[in-house]
Amino acid sequence: MSNVIVNRVAEFLKRFPPFSFLGKEDLTRVAQSVEIQYLEKDEILFRQSEAARPHFFILKEGLIQLVENTASGDQIREVCDEGDVFGVLALLGKRPYLLTSKVIENSLIYAIPVSVFEKILEENSRVALFFAAGFASGQVVVRQDLSQGQKARGEFKKDSGDHSLLIFSDQSAVNFSEKVLSCISETSIHKAAKQMAEAQVSSIVICNDGRFPVGILTDKDLRSRVLAVGISSKNPVSEVMTSPVITRKKQDGFSNLYLTMIRHRLHHLVLTEDGTDQSPVCGIISDHDVFLSMGNSPAVLIHGLMNTLEVAEMRKIRDRAEQMLGYYLENEVSMEFVASVLTEINDVIIRQALEIVKNQFKVEYPDMTGIRFCFLSMGSEGREEQLLRTDLDNAILYEDVTEELQARASEYFLKLGEGVVEVLLACGFDPCPGKIMASNPEWVQPLSTWKNYFTDWILHPSPEALMKVSIFFDYRSVAGSKALSAELTDHIYHEIGKKQVFLNFLALNAMKNPPPLGFFKDFVVEKSGENRDQFDIKLRAMLPLTDFARLLVLSHQVVGINNTFRRFEKLSELEPVNSELYSQAGKAYEILMRMRALEGLQNKNSGRYINPKSLGKLQRQLLKNAFVPISELQEIVNIRFQLDYFRR
Numbered sequence: 001m002s003n004v005i006v007n008r009v010a011e012f013l014k015r016f017p018p019f020s021f022l023g024k025e026d027l028t029r030v031a032q033s034v035e036i037q038y039l040e041k042d043e044i045l046f047r048q049s050e051a052a053r054p055h056f057f058i059l060k061e062g063l064i065q066l067v068e069n070t071a072s073g074d075q076i077r078e079v080c081d082e083g084d085v086f087g088v089l090a091l092l093g094k095r096p097y098l099l100t101s102k103v104i105e106n107s108l109i110y111a112i113p114v115s116v117f118e119k120i121l122e123e124n125s126r127v128a129l130f131f132a133a134g135f136a137s138g139q140v141v142v143r144q145d146l147s148q149g150q151k152a153r154g155e156f157k158k159d160s161g162d163h164s165l166l167i168f169s170d171q172s173a174v175n176f177s178e179k180v181l182s183c184i185s186e187t188s189i190h191k192a193a194k195q196m197a198e199a200q201v202s203s204i205v206i207c208n209d210g211r212f213p214v215g216i217l218t219d220k221d222l223r224s225r226v227l228a229v230g231i232s233s234k235n236p237v238s239e240v241m242t243s244p245v246i247t248r249k250k251q252d253g254f255s256n257l258y259l260t261m262i263r264h265r266l267h268h269l270v271l272t273e274d275g276t277d278q279s280p281v282c283g284i285i286s287d288h289d290v291f292l293s294m295g296n297s298p299a300v301l302i303h304g305l306m307n308t309l310e311v312a313e314m315r316k317i318r319d320r321a322e323q324m325l326g327y328y329l330e331n332e333v334s335m336e337f338v339a340s341v342l343t344e345i346n347d348v349i350i351r352q353a354l355e356i357v358k359n360q361f362k363v364e365y366p367d368m369t370g371i372r373f374c375f376l377s378m379g380s381e382g383r384e385e386q387l388l389r390t391d392l393d394n395a396i397l398y399e400d401v402t403e404e405l406q407a408r409a410s411e412y413f414l415k416l417g418e419g420v421v422e423v424l425l426a427c428g429f430d431p432c433p434g435k436i437m438a439s440n441p442e443w444v445q446p447l448s449t450w451k452n453y454f455t456d457w458i459l460h461p462s463p464e465a466l467m468k469v470s471i472f473f474d475y476r477s478v479a480g481s482k483a484l485s486a487e488l489t490d491h492i493y494h495e496i497g498k499k500q501v502f503l504n505f506l507a508l509n510a511m512k513n514p515p516p517l518g519f520f521k522d523f524v525v526e527k528s529g530e531n532r533d534q535f536d537i538k539l540r541a542m543l544p545l546t547d548f549a550r551l552l553v554l555s556h557q558v559v560g561i562n563n564t565f566r567r568f569e570k571l572s573e574l575e576p577v578n579s580e581l582y583s584q585a586g587k588a589y590e591i592l593m594r595m596r597a598l599e600g601l602q603n604k605n606s607g608r609y610i611n612p613k614s615l616g617k618l619q620r621q622l623l624k625n626a627f628v629p630i631s632e633l634q635e636i637v638n639i640r641f642q643l644d645y646f647r648r
Helices: 003-013 024-033 114-123 125-132 146-160 189-199 219-227 254-263 287-293 298-306 311-330 335-361 403-426 447-459 463-472 482-498 501-510 537-555 564-574 576-603 617-640
Strands: 035-039 055-070 073-080 100-113 203-207 213-218 247-249 268-272 281-286 373-377 394-398 444-446 476-480
Touching (some): 003 024, 035 055, 100 114, 114 125, 189 213, 189 219, 213 219, 254 268, 254 298, 254 335, 298 335, 335 576, 373 482, 394 403, 394 482, 403 444, 444 447, 447 482, 501 537, 501 617, 537 576, 537 617
Parallel strands (some): 247 268, 394 444
Antiparallel strands (some): 055 073, 055 100, 268 281
């Protein structure tokens, strides 16, 4: 080819990955080796099961479908347009083609010799990652390792400008002290305090003869457990230390260490050789160390929330949390960590809201203070997945009271629910369109009524009942008596045990979710209304995964795991034969959560609707790869719950 043509080919190639990852020399060499082919409509470039050719292809102009021949006929698996790479089995192991390529419109393709590209594939890790992540057209026929797609988002972010292509990583490093001040249990409080003062530290770890930690004493302990109650400083530290000690390995990532501190409200975390209290102490991390490592610390926000009952201040802190969320998403922090942090912040807001409202009514309802109750979060917040301030789904459950107190208890807890919802709305959360909130008297009820609700939904699984089940079965106790919610959970599993066919109805309902891709493998978008031409990522991609995870966990009678990717993690343990699928499903859900959150932050909305035209090629392919586990889960559910028979 002439230099002019070579330059034109190179200009075209560098617009699209993986060629955009090539240096000038490699790009020129590839462009020089390209064979330009013209294909007419209805032509076949290669056929399924045919031996791989010595080239792979990139579409310059036109339209090509990749079709799989199945027992039920031809199935379109992918539609290629400008810049799509396909026919890559010639490059990846020289295996026979899994699909047939049909030319739908007159097309111009560039055929790239495998012999030229193999060396680049070996030497350029970003090019190798492109193929490993399944970004080439037609690769989605084989189940992809979505962790490669997760990794690719970080690697490709700088060049592509795709902010949804982010990696789940643990880049934050935290410095901690390996010189740990320690003493034995018999050491006097006075001597331990003196050692702390001399070392200018705020804690001392109490160890046995093997340097295994048996307790910890902090400045706070000295104030609250010694000075405040008048204990003699001559007494041994064993009388006032915190024991047992929560420990972790020093090799644990920042996310794990910091999340442990948040969950347990720790100012100091002891590090041991194997992460348990049955091995020697080798370090300690303080919240000060964390603050130095992360300026925008969740602990700062949580501390601020826990020390204010001013709604305006709570709103400001929740606004800052959303800024922190954007920072975390852009800086590739793991989704489990992000979701846990935001859940903790949301939970603290709810607990503070309860304190505000209880203080308002404690004089008017003094007889209600002793009645046990539980504030339940449901839906995405119940599943610990509410990253943005989307719709509220909550309720109040309280213990059964005597007949004389029933009317008064109903009145009090409804006022409590109304007040909490009012605070949450003031903090920026959206109200539930279906009014499934603690401000609705239908969802503020004693335990016996809640048991009756669930019994009725299980025994009479109407479409409306199944819709409520999809929300209420993900409830989580946020404040109050966890024993009440545990009793309700026991009742639910007992009722399901009596009517196992309920799970078949639940499975049938889960299969009704609309597909994410149309016949020609394009995104199914809304046909009318304010979201016309937008893709509903919640309804078409996330909801099927949450429904299947809930259904399968219920069928195994697993209690206490509400989060979707943790449910898939548990299912992977329970069903080793399907372990890989469940692992991929969990990763797919994390990808979808991240995409939705980024979309919402960018457009200042719920992130539910995405314009497919705004997505780059890598984003579109990553999203399509995330859909693959859905169809495989549908097959498992269809067979396991005998839905073909059940539909008759």
